[in-house]
Amino acid sequence: MPNVSQRVRQLAPLLLALLASPVWAADPAADATAQQDGVAYHPMEPDIITNYLSEGKTLGYVRVTVELMADNHGDLKLLEVHDPLIRDAIIRLMGSKTAEQIKSLASREELRKECEARVNELLVRETGKKAVKELIFTKYLYQ
Incomplete structure (x- = not known):
């Protein structure tokens, strides 16, 4: 039975060949494709703060933190460019x-869906592409 050092000497050329193989080399094209695929998030900063009409004709305010989910990282640039339009809507x-x-709470979910639909409608009109997969309220405060 061979001892450990003889076994290592026998396996060394095989390990060296595997490590030097082009299969292990990084492929820049594959890295670029991987960055384009997958879900990406665009945080709308700063928070959105606006007034609404409260009971007795007084004003209340709502502060919302919004995250926009896109299907891929390529749509992030599109969302960044159109951030002012999205915020205004x-x-x-x-x-x-x-x-x-x-x-x-039920109306809040309807509002979220309505915001998502409106944003996608604007993006389709401006760019021809529906870029927002989900519009998410990560913080929702009102007074």
Whole structure:
């Protein structure tokens, strides 16, 4: 039976051949493709703050942190370029809601879906592409 050092000497050329093989080399084209695929998030900063009409004709305010989910990293640049348009659409939509719609949990989900649909509608009109897979409220405060 061969001892350990003889076994290592026998396996060394095989290990060296495997490590030097082009299969292990990095492929820049594959790395670029990997960066284009997968889900990507665009945080809208700063938070969106707007007023809504509260009971007794007083103003209330809502502060929302919004994250936009895209299908790939390539859409992030598109979302960054159109950030002001997206922000304006969300502010206008939230400002048109009543206190009941802002404070209700069920209405909040409807508002989120409505914001997502409006943003995608604007993006299709501007770029011809529906870039937002999900619009997510990560923080939602109202007073």
